[in-house]
Structures are given as structure tokens and as C-alpha cells.
Amino acid sequence: MTSSVLSEKEISDYRQNGYVVPSFTLPADMINALQTTLQQLIDANPGVRPEKLVSAHIEGKNDDGVIGNSRFLELAMYPPLIDMVSQVIGGDIALWGCQVFCKPPEDGYATPWHQDGQYWPIRPLATCTVWIALEPSLKKNGCLRVIPGSHTDKVLHPHLHEDRTELTLNQSVNADCFDSSTVHDLELQPGQMSLHDVYMIHGANANTSDLRRTGVAIRYMPTSSHFDRELHPAKGETGLSLNFATRPLWLLKGRDVCGKNDFTTGHRAESASKTSNA
Ligand SMILES: O=C(O)CCC(=O)C(=O)O
Known part of the structure; x- marks a missing residue:
């Protein structure tokens, strides 16, 4: 049974706009602990840009080139988050990703500007991302910006490859495909979060302020979709070092509806023990 963390209005806002900022927030003690974990993650990865801490939830050196921390896996398994996600994508849910986007001052x-679906090997495309602010995320330090309703047609628009290196990702949606005047800035305080749909167009400005900005983006998909390890979206030119072939998936709730998802590959001893709690 699904608990009601999101109100009916919040669910309807998510469906209509492609995102929602729920009234639910993480408790203060959890945020404090996660801020400590964030610093440990950054310190453990001096050679990785802090915007590109991919698979931060996989303990130890992962196949995406990051030394992760299982505290983020615990966060991804936090029941109120799973309940919220169930309310928008249904009760059969896999966790397939978690990236820390830390923008230094x-x-x-x-x-x-992009649609997440451009980057991911999931068919049919479906994912709800829960983006949790670990630090104030404001206009001045490059908060997430969204184009309300841009997910409605469930169309993946053409993306262009950007050669600039000072970007978190480098597949950029063609500017003719949306009206940037409708942009909405999602300013969040630590512990607040947004949920967004895989087709919703979003981006974030550079952080030129003196205030660091960090969000952890947790990716959940309905198991009616297949995480297809053979696919190489955007020909692998995403600006991130990604290895979907060995990316572990966790069945967090329900069953594997499409019957094609592989929940074995990529798991190690320390994370496998957590799977049994899922
Ligand atoms: O935090 C950011 O700057 C980008 C996050 C993002 O694009 C995502 O979570 O899908």
C-alpha cells in the first residue's frame, strides 16, 4: 500500500508541470549527517569535478570512476522518498542512479537545458528524479530551473553536443524546442526537494556566487521499463564518465513488471546485503 506523503494537489502539479516541490522535507538530523557525508565524498574524490559525482550511492570505487558512499544508498531507500515516488510512477520501482551535483563557489x-531521457538507456523512457538540496540552492548560486509542462507530449527533442568543458553535462536541447521565458527557478533550502519527470526540460546556471550549491539527484524508474545495458544514448558523449553495462539496479518495491531488468550485475558484497532489505 502506498502512503500519502504527497497531497492530491502535489500529485496533480507533478502531472501537469512535470515537477513538484513537495511540502515534505528531510529531518534536520538527516540533513546534518548528509552534509558530513557530502564532504567525505568530495574529499575521497579529489580528481573528480564535484558536479560529476556519479553513482555516489555505490560504496567504494565504482565503475563510473567515483568512490561512493553507501549513506546515499540509505537515503535513496528512505521510505518517505519511495512512497512519494510510488505516488507518481506506481508501486513497482527500481533505483538505478544517484548523482551528487556540487557546484563550488x-x-x-x-x-x-536538457531532457534527462537523452542520457539514459531506459525503454520506454520513464524515471522520476528526486533532487534533494543539501545546501541552499538559490538563483544566485545556480539552482535548478525548469520549463513547466515541457514533459507533456512525451517527446524527446533533438539535442546538440556542446564542446565546452565547463558544463555538468554536454547534451543541450535545441533552443527552438521550448520557450525559455516560461522558466521557473526552484529555490530550495537544505532538506527541501523537487521531483521531476524524465521528459521535463531543465537546467541550471553556473555558480558564480560565493555560496556552494549541492543537490543529490536520485533516479527511480518504474519496472515496466527496461534498463537496457546494451544501449549507448547520445553515443556515450554525455560529458560524464558512465558505465551502464555494470550499473547495479535495486528493486525497491513491487516486482519487475517488464521481466527484463537485471538486478544482479554490478552488486558487490556490501551492497548486496542491503538489497535483501529492499
Ligand atoms: O543540479 C544540476 O545542476 C542538474 C541536475 C539535473 O539535471 C538532474 O538532476 O537531472
């Missing part, structure tokens, strides 16, 4: 990279 002064030179934090921008995130170009």
Missing part, C-alpha cells in the same frame, strides 16, 4: 559549472 565562483566557478561551479552550468547545466545546459
